[in-house]
Amino acid sequence: MRVVASAKACSPYDVAVIGGGVNGCGIARDAVGRGWSVFLCEKGDLAGATSSAASKLIHGGLRYLEYFQFRLVREALLERETLWRIAPHIVWPLRFVLPHHKGLRPAWMLRLGLFLYDHLGARELLPPTRTLRLGQDPAGAPLKPEYSVGFEYSDCWVEDSRLVVLNARDAADRGATIAPRTSCVTAKRESDVWRLTLRDELTGRKDEITARALVNAAGPWVADVAGAIVGVDAHASVRLVKGSHIVTERLFPHDRCYIFQISDGRVLFAIPYERDFTLIGTTDLDYSGDPGAVAASEQEIDYLCKAASDYFRVPVTTNQVVWSYSGVRPLFDDGASAAQAATRDYVLKLDADSGRPALLNVFGGKLTTYRKLAEAAIAMLAPHLPKPARPGAWTAKASLPGGDFPVLGFEALVEDLQGRYRALDPDLVRRLARAYGTLVPGILKEARSTAELGRSFGAGLTEAELDYLVEREWAMSAEDVVWRRSKLGLRLSREEIEAIDAFLTAARSARAAAEGWNA
Structure with a gap:
């Protein structure tokens, strides 16, 4: 086995991570940076599922204020400039234009929400909200004339899959073993360690490692891994929600983005993408199929086109769609009635009773808060691991590979x-x-x-x-x-x-x- 064969000699690891998405790679990076030995396996490619199928935003989540998720919004707002500073090549600021729709939320409510958005989190570099007269601003030109007033605010963009890979690269550079295309077949507690049976997905060869603590960060497969591989039932804790996006020919000439209110309670983003295109998303639908087979349906594509067409002067048609993608979010099931209302906050469940080796199951989360999730995960695991060589949080000031230049540079x-x-x-x-x-x-x-x-x-x-x-x-x-x-x-x-x-x-x-x- 290419990676695992050489890794076997390092057993027992302090921490083994199942899942090579943003949460798994973020935890691996944080742990190895504190001096623990780390092994991470991923059955496919890094960022091969949910972490490469996001809206690609580093944002507070303006709409989450309506669900009173103030802690999540504040944490996410604080993270915007932190992530921009440590990775200014793959993270950069955006300005979003929110047109006032007279039939939906009143203007006073939008102003209040944006006031909170500006002040809940520390903001040193990102400019504040301002009011726009869309008839006099270039951002209003692509919109229907009935949208006369809008609000412009700040958030950030991220190259999502590169964020994952760079966390993995930094973890590997610090000594972690990163093993893509390596499945964990079984994980069993043996005395004070976990014994993991691993399979190379290219050769079929199996091998074993041991670890003092196990992190299940398998994303939409978190319940499957917990049940079939680890032997813990976690299905009741997971709500799978499908989000689809479309990429169209470029719809407007400027570099600002739009956030549109939709009559069904959702919001829709329209974002300049890869210079010549526009990214539109997202949907929120409960999902029960194989997360690996998820795809944007014709109905979702039609929905996104029609929703955007309610705002743009020139209708968006399915003929303009050049690419679509879809991902499954493994949200923690908080009992919300609608998929778009389900919490995007992360939930960490630790199983470490009776002196057994620790198991940490990771539910939910979003790109923006992956680094804070990793810090919280490490705080929960630390009492069950050897004393770290370099204790204390460190990732907020350590550049990701290639990001060691000034944030405005x-x-x-x-x-x-x-x-x-x-x-x-x-x-x-x-x-x-x-x-x-x-x-x-x-x-x-x-x-x-x-x-x-x-x-x-x-x-x-x-x-x-x-x-x-x-x-x-x-x-x-x-x-x-x-x-x-x-x-x-x-x-x-x-x-x-x-x-x-x-x-x-x-x-x-x-x-x-x-x-x-x-x-």
């Missing part, structure tokens, strides 16, 4: 890189800076021409970048590369994507032969 970084690589396409250098930050030279080396980056696969993707993603970010398939490590799938043809897959398959076979394992 992205344009300066791009200018510096474009000056260093004058022979390369400036747009390519900018894209790489957005994905890799200060790590870009590790990909481009001393390249003085595009030819020195090796084979070109289209849309600026080169052999040099692919090699980096395989060696440093666990990429193994074209899907990993073009839909999670990047969104180049929006620009590549089917034939180009198939060529990437063929290249990666050949590279994996060559590596397997050299290292003596079966690809």
Whole structure:
């Protein structure tokens, strides 16, 4: 087994984590940074499910104020600038325009909500709310004329799947063992440790490790892992909620976003996306199928188009949709009657009775609060682990890989890189800076021409970048590369994507032969 075989010698680990989404990778990073030994397994690719299917926002959750979730909103608001500071290459500020809909929430209610939004969390860099006369502002031009007043406020954007991978990369750099495409088949308590049976999903080979504490951060599979693998019934605690998004041709020319009120109580985002597109979402539907088979239905796509068309002058049609995606949120079941009302707060359940090795089940959570969730998880696990070598919270001030530059310094970084690589396409250098930050030279080396980056696969993707993603970010398939490590799938043809897959398959076979394992 490629990763686990070498990891076996490290048993017992202090912490084993099942699940390579944002919560699992965040917990792994926090734990290893305190000096504990950490093992993480993920049955598929990192961020392969819910964590790459979000609205991609670092936000307080304006609509959660209506459900009086003030603690969650405050914690999330505080996290916006924290995450921006530690990862300014993949996190950046956005301005949202909320048009007043005369048939829905009154203007005074919107003003009150936005006042709370501005003041519940510390805000040093993000600008405050302001009122817009949409007939006189460029943000009003794409909207129907009946929307005459709006409110503009701040939140942030994140490259969601890259957030996950960079947490995993930092954890690995600090000594954690990260094992994608490795399933946990069984986990059994034996005296003072957990014994995990692991299966390599590529070769089928099984192996074992032991750990002093086990974290079940399997996302929408958390109840399945708890029941079938660990032997604890947790189905009553989980509510699976499906959220779908569409990506359309670009619908408006400016760089601000919209948040629209919908008559069914939901809100809808319309966000500039990947320069040439618009992202619209999301739906909220209870879900009972296989989370791995989730997809946006025709009804959901039609719903999103019609809801956006209630606001835009030019109707949004299904013919404009170039891509859709869907994810399943593993929310804690708080008994809310409607899916959109179910809490997005995280809930951690610790089982450590009678001196047995600890089990922590993770329910719910959102991208914005993953780091705080990890801190809370560590606080619960710490009494059941050896004394840490480096106690105390630390992740709020430690940059994620590539993010070690000033929070307002992205344009300066791009200018510096474009000056260093004058022979390369400036747009390519900018894209790489957005994905890799200060790590870009590790990909481009001393390249003085595009030819020195090796084979070109289209849309600026080169052999040099692919090699980096395989060696440093666990990429193994074209899907990993073009839909999670990047969104180049929006620009590549089917034939180009198939060529990437063929290249990666050949590279994996060559590596397997050299290292003596079966690809």
